[in-house]
Amino acid sequence: DRFEYRWRVCPQRIPRSLHRFFWDTAPLKLDLKRHARYIITRVLEKGDLEDWSWLQWTYGAGRRISRHSATVA
Secondary structure (H helix, E strand, C coil): CCCCCCCCCCCCCHHHHHHHCCCCCCCCHCCCCCHHHHHHHHHHHHCCCCCCCCCCCCCCCCCCCCCCCCCCC
16 A cells, blocks of 8 residues: 655654644654654644644645545545
């Protein structure tokens, strides 16, 4: 199962405002591409509309983010 997405602007790190969702890991060590499923799942589970907007912006506005499957479709 291949996970693909398109970068609008290639961010390097998770914004500081989202660090609170990654209490069990070092947020600065997360790679947005390599850890995409983990990041998306956590933000969908714990975040609000503003956080979900960051996901949409980061992983592609042309893609649909499904809260139930925790993936970018």
